[in-house]
Amino acid sequence: MNESVTAAVLIIGDEILSGRTKDKNSGYIAEYMTAIGIDVREVRVVPDIEAEIVAALDALRHRYTYVFTTGGIGPTHDDITADSVAKAFGVSIDVDPRARELLLTRIAEKDLNEARLRMARIPAGADLIVNSVSAAPGFRIGNVYVMAGVPTIMHAMLDVVAPTLKTGARMLSETVRTNLREGDIGGPLGQIAKAHPETMIGSYPFLEDGRPNTQVVVRSRDAEKLAAAKSEVESMVAEVKAKLRQTA
Amino acid sequence: MNESVTAAVLIIGDEILSGRTKDKNSGYIAEYMTAIGIDVREVRVVPDIEAEIVAALDALRHRYTYVFTTGGIGPTHDDITADSVAKAFGVSIDVDPRARELLLTRIAEKDLNEARLRMARIPAGADLIVNSVSAAPGFRIGNVYVMAGVPTIMHAMLDVVAPTLKTGARMLSETVRTNLREGDIGGPLGQIAKAHPETMIGSYPFLEDGRPNTQVVVRSRDAEKLAAAKSEVESMVAEVKAKLRQTA
Numbered sequence: 001m002n003e004s005v006t007a008a009v010l011i012i013g014d015e016i017l018s019g020r021t022k023d024k025n026s027g028y029i030a031e032y033m034t035a036i037g038i039d040v041r042e043v044r045v046v047p048d049i050e051a052e053i054v055a056a057l058d059a060l061r062h063r064y065t066y067v068f069t070t071g072g073i074g075p076t077h078d079d080i081t082a083d084s085v086a087k088a089f090g091v092s093i094d095v096d097p098r099a100r101e102l103l104l105t106r107i108a109e110k111d112l113n114e115a116r117l118r119m120a121r122i123p124a125g126a127d128l129i130v131n132s133v134s135a136a137p138g139f140r141i142g143n144v145y146v147m148a149g150v151p152t153i154m155h156a157m158l159d160v161v162a163p164t165l166k167t168g169a170r171m172l173s174e175t176v177r178t179n180l181r182e183g184d185i186g187g188p189l190g191q192i193a194k195a196h197p198e199t200m201i202g203s204y205p206f207l208e209d210g211r212p213n214t215q216v217v218v219r220s221r222d223a224e225k226l227a228a229a230k231s232e233v234e235s236m237v238a239e240v241k242a243k244l245r246q247t248a
Numbered sequence: 249m250n251e252s253v254t255a256a257v258l259i260i261g262d263e264i265l266s267g268r269t270k271d272k273n274s275g276y277i278a279e280y281m282t283a284i285g286i287d288v289r290e291v292r293v294v295p296d297i298e299a300e301i302v303a304a305l306d307a308l309r310h311r312y313t314y315v316f317t318t319g320g321i322g323p324t325h326d327d328i329t330a331d332s333v334a335k336a337f338g339v340s341i342d343v344d345p346r347a348r349e350l351l352l353t354r355i356a357e358k359d360l361n362e363a364r365l366r367m368a369r370i371p372a373g374a375d376l377i378v379n380s381v382s383a384a385p386g387f388r389i390g391n392v393y394v395m396a397g398v399p400t401i402m403h404a405m406l407d408v409v410a411p412t413l414k415t416g417a418r419m420l421s422e423t424v425r426t427n428l429r430e431g432d433i434g435g436p437l438g439q440i441a442k443a444h445p446e447t448m449i450g451s452y453p454f455l456e457d458g459r460p461n462t463q464v465v466v467r468s469r470d471a472e473k474l475a476a477a478k479s480e481v482e483s484m485v486a487e488v489k490a491k492l493r494q495t496a
Contacts, residue, residue, distance in 0.1 A: 011291075015465065016291075017288045017290070017291065018278060018279075018419070018421070019276075019279025020465065024270070026293070027270040029267075030264070030267030032267070034266045034268075039265075040266070042265070043291075043293035044292050045274070045291035047289060047290075075431040076433070076434045077438035078451055111432075113435060114434075115431050115432075115433070115434020115437075116431035116434065118434065119431070134460075150453060150455065173268070182322050182324055182363075183323040183367070184359075184363075185324070186324045189324055190324065193326070194325075200262065201325075202261075202262055202263055202326050203322065203324035204269065205322055205398060206398065207400060217263065217268065219266070
């Protein structure tokens, strides 16, 4: 199997932990990364507390190829992500002339008050992440990509970031809708999973009009191995159905 | 301020990290806990890998009053949460007669195959969490509550669990819609936040029909302190608007 490129997502914000705002950013980033061949291995949501942000950054950035953060880079007192990232990397932080210029492309100089200038505070040594939606940039330092929390802005930033990332072989995926209960296929599915170590086989129960059903998802970076495992799952599903008809 | 009761949410499942399934459980639990006076301080999403689940459980269960997990308690080979929890707590795990009885209330004995019996594997010393939707129970061991990943089942389990939890003083919350840009209020809002240390003041920008707007959320466990801070935010918003009209 090819070496995989990995990532973690770090969502920063009290409003997510209180349930007031429902996080959609981590799912968006996960789907985006999967599509370009990067494996998201972990997601964390932490509050607007510097020590928590620094601890999460340090846990994640040494472990995964990339870390993507969203939230906490606006102009108000609770926007402490940039300062926290600077602290985690042990670098200074100040108003960055490039970022200030970017703000001035959309904000009149007379309106560039102290609060708005907070959005130009960038850790020393970071590259800016510009975006087409808003003036305030995100930034990259080391393997950490710091993006906005507002989804439309984050999406625009991710479009800028994605072409610069190292990507692995894309994870391929096939879904088999079984029309069976999970408990009917659990045994033979486990056998198939064991026999196909280079595929990942997941079983996902769901209720449809109150009736239990199951989707089996087979994933692999190797198209042939994927096809072989999928075919075995399909045969197994047909066999289980035939058996159930006999005993019904 | 009253002593707070805290919680972490641990979402277990490859399908969340691949973006195939969008996690709604963490937001649901966060909102639920906030409403009953429990502070969710952290959310993590980890893959179906025992070592990852054990590491996350050990990081979270010693730090917060409660840990709520969802996912990985079904009948298939990728359902490894119960075994991982047993490992984290250093206890044995086997088919639990109480859980087996529960399964038999909805599953005919002839259908209780090895796969389905996996759903009766419960760590030694755990209490069962029954639910009104499905036969397979969740369980509690120590301060860890292990629930299903299917949202409707998880909701039913949470309704059973909630009345048994120690709760703190409820966090009260007021929202002020400013109709201003975040950068216009950042300075004075920071002053208000400093002057009201027993409230938490968050500023949340959003785009409405493409126009930037901001909601300020004031939170406190003390109703009077909340009202005082909210009132200052409203006065500040009115002042900023008056100033902006003058300079327009």
